[in-house]
Amino acid sequence: MPESANSVVVEKLVKSFGSFVAVDHIDLETRKGEVFGFLGPNGAGKSTTIRMLCGLLTPTSGRAMVAGYDVARDPESVRQNIGYMSQKFSLYNDLTVIENIRLFAGLYSVPTAQLKERIEWTLQMANLKGQENLITGTLPGGWKQRLALGCAVLHKPPIIFLDEPTSGVDPISRRQFWDLIQEMASEGVTIFVTTHYMEEAEYCNRLALIFRGKIVALGTPSELKRNSMTGELLLVECEPLGDAVEALQSAPGVMDAAVFGNALHLVVGDAAAAGPRLRSYLTSRGIDVSRIERIRPSLEDVFVSLITAAGAGQEGKQ
Amino acid sequence: MTEPLQPAIRTEGLSKSFPGVRAVEAVSFDVRVGEIFGLVGPDGAGKTTTLRMLAGVMLPDAGTAMVGGFNVVGNPEGAKHALGYMPQRFGLYEDLTVDENIRFYADLFGVKRAERDARSLELLRAAGMDEFRKRLAGKLSGGMKQKLGLVCALIHRPKVILLDEPTTGVDPVSRRDFWRILYELMAEGVAILTSTAYLDEAERCHRVALMHRGKLLFCDTPANLKAGLRKGVLSVTSPEPRRVRSQLEHAEGISSLVLTGDGLHVVVDSAARRIPEFEALLTQAQVPYDPIQQVAPTIEDLFVDAVGSGDTPHA
Numbered sequence: 001m002p003e004s005a006n007s008v009v010v011e012k013l014v015k016s017f018g019s020f021v022a023v024d025h026i027d028l029e030t031r032k033g034e035v036f037g038f039l040g041p042n043g044a045g046k047s048t049t050i051r052m053l054c055g056l057l058t059p060t061s062g063r064a065m066v067a068g069y070d071v072a073r074d075p076e077s078v079r080q081n082i083g084y085m086s087q088k089f090s091l092y093n094d095l096t097v098i099e100n101i102r103l104f105a106g107l108y109s110v111p112t113a114q115l116k117e118r119i120e121w122t123l124q125m126a127n128l129k130g131q132e133n134l135i136t137g138t139l140p141g142g143w144k145q146r147l148a149l150g151c152a153v154l155h156k157p158p159i160i161f162l163d164e165p166t167s168g169v170d171p172i173s174r175r176q177f178w179d180l181i182q183e184m185a186s187e188g189v190t191i192f193v194t195t196h197y198m199e200e201a202e203y204c205n206r207l208a209l210i211f212r213g214k215i216v217a218l219g220t221p222s223e224l225k226r227n228s229m230t231g232e233l234l235l236v237e238c239e240p241l242g243d244a245v246e247a248l249q250s251a252p253g254v255m256d257a258a259v260f261g262n263a264l265h266l267v268v269g270d271a272a273a274a275g276p277r278l279r280s281y282l283t284s285r286g287i288d289v290s291r292i293e294r295i296r297p298s299l300e301d302v303f304v305s306l307i308t309a310a311g312a313g314q315e316g317k318q
Numbered sequence: 319m320t321e322p323l324q325p326a327i328r329t330e331g332l333s334k335s336f337p338g339v340r341a342v343e344a345v346s347f348d349v350r351v352g353e354i355f356g357l358v359g360p361d362g363a364g365k366t367t368t369l370r371m372l373a374g375v376m377l378p379d380a381g382t383a384m385v386g387g388f389n390v391v392g393n394p395e396g397a398k399h400a401l402g403y404m405p406q407r408f409g410l411y412e413d414l415t416v417d418e419n420i421r422f423y424a425d426l427f428g429v430k431r432a433e434r435d436a437r438s439l440e441l442l443r444a445a446g447m448d449e450f451r452k453r454l455a456g457k458l459s460g461g462m463k464q465k466l467g468l469v470c471a472l473i474h475r476p477k478v479i480l481l482d483e484p485t486t487g488v489d490p491v492s493r494r495d496f497w498r499i500l501y502e503l504m505a506e507g508v509a510i511l512t513s514t515a516y517l518d519e520a521e522r523c524h525r526v527a528l529m530h531r532g533k534l535l536f537c538d539t540p541a542n543l544k545a546g547l548r549k550g551v552l553s554v555t556s557p558e559p560r561r562v563r564s565q566l567e568h569a570e571g572i573s574s575l576v577l578t579g580d581g582l583h584v585v586v587d588s589a590a591r592r593i594p595e596f597e598a599l600l601t602q603a604q605v606p607y608d609p610i611q612q613v614a615p616t617i618e619d620l621f622v623d624a625v626g627s628g629d630t631p632h633a
Contacts, residue, residue, distance in 0.1 A: 041489035168515040170360030171618045196489040204579040220580040259501045
């Protein structure tokens with residue numbers, strides 16, 4: 001199997017709807033066996049990109065190769081060589097487990113000679129041996145998730161697209177699901193995940209963030225946490241919180257202040273210098289500060305920061 | 319801040335079963351005025367059923383629920399006027415404008431016109447939706463629809479607000495906006511009970527009740543909950559996370575281990591003891607890694623610790 005069979009290669013991809021440019025010259029390349037995360041807020045161009053990569057929407061210009069096929073010239077072959085699983089289960093709830101598997105095997109034209117082996121494999125993988133005759137609608141969320149994954153990969157695609165696959169599922173089922181995904185990836189399957197759920201983004205080897213049709217960041221989760229945040233993050237515990245928020249509106253050097261329960265998260269340029277300065281600033285205004293310390297940003301902090309910066313940059317240009 | 323004598327919400331032994339499922343089992347908690355209280359748990363934990371009973375749209379099998387001092391079973395009308403309830407799918411009329419939807423809900427709650435207009439302006443401004451008043455609700459983005467639902471649910475100035483997963487499907491940026499609005503409301507002296515399936519969102523609440531399969535696992539502030547996990551949480555970053563896992567997965571002292579995109583998240587009995595041991599193991603096996611760091615536990619760590627890591631049995 002050539003290397004390209006397991007990859008997604010995107011060059012200067014564009015999709016316009018009338019005068020609106022939904023996807024604006026994006027470049028991407030995934031590696032064989034990589035779990036690649038594609039993130040972005042609603043309306044950023046995420047779904048449009050995925051629909052092009054799955055051969056459901058023709059690009060305006062540029063090129064996208066998926067599993068070695070050009071999405072514009074050969075969308076049929078693209079669709080036969082990918083698996084797709086969405087958060088909204090594509091399963092039929094009133095069919096049994098085995099009926100769903102047989103249905104998908106038919107849809108994906110799994111050859112009769114392989115059918116038995118593939119069904120067996122799917123039941124094993126989804127840990128549903130002995131549960132073949134249960135009605136799908138009565139399965140717990142985590143089980144359905146694994147069945148949906150099993151059905152999406154029955155035809156052994158080299159690339160799998162996952163759309164918020166584990167949102168709302170309990171953490172233990174989610175961890176089991178991602179273990180399965182990591183195992184497939186270690187066998188060389190490429191996984192392309194779209195989500196705006198940061199707990200899922202943490203499972204990706206590399207992440208790309210799309211905003212207003214453009215890729216604004218690309219890297220491993222720890223690279224992004226280390227390098228992509230504008231400023232540093234301070235945790236401040238103080239009383240009364242409402243007065244502190246108001247006072248900080250006009251405090252020098254505070255780029256953002258957000259309430260987190262009984263504490264504040266502040267974005268500042270240099271945490272080491274800002275800490276003592278803000279402590280005396282708040283204290284002199286009658287606010288009782290019990291704790292100020294630098295904290296590591298979460299992926300969500302990084303993404304909000306990147307999107308805010310990208311938004312401000314684009315508005316500045318207009 | 320003076321502590322009011324009566325909590326805004328109080329449930330005692332609240333229970334509800336459906337055929338074959340004990341959806342809510344003897345759930346008791348209080349929500350105070352001026353507090354954002356989070357009902358946190360995965361899908362199917364019983365969050366929605368709890369909120370429905372509090373909103374008076376579903377009768378409990380057992381237990382009591384008081385909202386704004388009114389018993390939701392004995393005095394549903396009193397409770398109804400004290401609360402604003404936003405279910406997961408708020409009933410917006412897609413072919414009416416933003417303004418028309420708000421007027422409709424104001425009329426339902428008998429809000430007078432002058433009061434309605436002032437309140438509506440105030441809420442729309444807080445939501446950043448002032449300029450969309452003439453837009454059809456059906457033409458709003460998902461995040462905006464959620465915000466309009468909130469405006470409608472708050473038009474009669476309820477003292478107690480119930481929100482059922484208001485941020486599901488909302489992106490992180492809009493999610494922050496939504497929380498900012500909640501904090502502004504809280505400052506007006508209302509009590510807010512909100513549910514979420516995003517465990518990380520628990521961090522934003524003053525207190526949280528962690529629910530799983532109809533039962534309350536914990537109820538406390540996020541900080542106290544984390545302090546209660548008497549284990550160390552380690553973050554191991556590496557360009558080869560799978561190799562790190564194969565070295566560490568059988569090491570001593572591990573209670574849970576998760577392979578992430580560029581490392582491992584490991585819960586151990588003692589961070590001070592295990593960090594040097596693990597680093598020695600990795601160095602010996604010549605696996606590249608960054609110095610192992612101890613990190614704060616997440617609410618997910620607590621959940622997994624409490625529930626155990628076995629396979630999910632039938633709901």
